[in-house]
Amino acid sequence: MLDYILELLQDVSGPLIFQLFLIYCIAFLIGYVMKLRQKLTLSLESGGGGGGDETSLPNKDQVLNLIKTRRSIMPKDLCGEILSDEDLSYLLEAANWAPTHHKTEPWRYVAISGSQNMLDYLEFLEDWYSTNRENLTSDDMTKFDVKYQSLKSLLPANASHMLIICMKRQALPDKLLPEWEEICATACSVQNIHLALTALPGWGGFWSSHTWCKHARDSKQFKEYLGLEEEDRVFGAFILGKVAPGKKFKSTRGPWQDKVIMRTNIE
Ligand SMILES: Cc1cc2nc3c(=O)[nH]c(=O)nc-3n(C[C@H](O)[C@H](O)[C@H](O)COP(=O)(O)O)c2cc1C
Known part of the structure; x- marks a missing residue:
């Protein structure tokens, strides 16, 4: 890969400043790709969105x-x-x-x-x-x-x-x-x-x-x-x-409206 880049630079004619700029761009691109790869690996290791699979949420x-x-x-x-x-x-x-x-x-x-x-x-x-x-x-x-x-x-x-x-x-x-x-x-x-x-x-x-x-x-x-x-x-x-067969369970709650003070303009 490095050999290929050096060969490419030898072929590039023009002032030194242009060649240096080109080297900078290539280095930046390589850094960016490596970072992206690292992020992707981390995300896959933790199972996608940091622990769960966002594509199959209930x-x-x-x-x-x-x-x-x-x-x-x-x-x-x-x-x-x-x-x-x-x-x-x-x-x-x-x-x-x-x-x-x-x-x-x-x-x-x-x-x-x-x-x-x-x-x-x-x-x-x-x-x-x-x-x-x-x-x-x-x-x-x-x-x-x-x-x-x-x-x-x-x-x-x-x-x-x-x-x-x-x-x-x-x-x-x-x-x-x-x-x-x-x-x-x-x-x-x-x-x-x-x-x-x-x-x-x-x-x-x-x-x-x-x-x-x-x-x-x-x-x-x-x-x-x-x-x-x-x-x-x-x-x-x-x-x-x-749970033993045939058992049924019930529970109740009072309305949430009794426990919440609304200070919002949203109806
Ligand atoms: C911190 C905590 C401690 C609890 N401790 C007991 C307990 O010692 N004995 C019990 O019968 N139920 C206990 N419960 C369960 C409650 O009785 C139960 O949540 C309540 O009856 C409502 O029923 P549900 O959970 O089926 O909605 C506890 C619940 C919480 C949150």
Whole structure:
């Protein structure tokens, strides 16, 4: 290529300034082509428009339908079928594309599946409550015990996976964001999971904030158990599975007009 360009320049007659200008133009053109190539490679690597395929987006009716169809479905309405690894990866890929200020990507998950692993998880909470009994009210203990007993039989039998929802505080060492921004990014990530799950026919789940075990949930020991540090947060679990046949779910919302103040001239 270089030989060809030099040969071409030898053939060009005229003043030196013209030859230099020609060299400059050729160098500029080569630089431009290389940059274009680099951009194209990057775009292909990230799957087109930075992560998705803009040519096959659902239309607005389909988007609204997906959003409105998403339901919170409890373990009692699941039937025990296990989600494939491929579909689990799909959910976690969706989770990973949440919006994130300064790209701190603070969402973290601990994915639990299998009866024994679920029982181990519940047992950890049980141990924690037993060990800390003296610092808790009898009301706290009763609430925990009732829920623990019911989940011990429900979760391993009915749920496919539990995704423990965690937030890494200051995931980037040089970026300390307000905590609320990291909480919101994590919540967006959970919503991505929930919507992606809604697109899998027959599958459902819900966000359990783990209020029944809130003392353990917020404890240092629980964070250690989940591989987190003290300033990180746990926001419960997303529990999912195959919906038992014949189940139907409904939900309602008040009109959006009651929640929005319009200061616009657009009718
Ligand atoms: C942050 C968060 C925490 C939630 N925690 C619980 C929970 O602990 N238990 C529960 O039954 N539902 C929980 N939900 C689900 C709500 O109950 C559910 O969204 C609501 O009933 C509306 O139903 P829908 O999601 O089907 O529209 C939670 C939802 C959110 C956003």
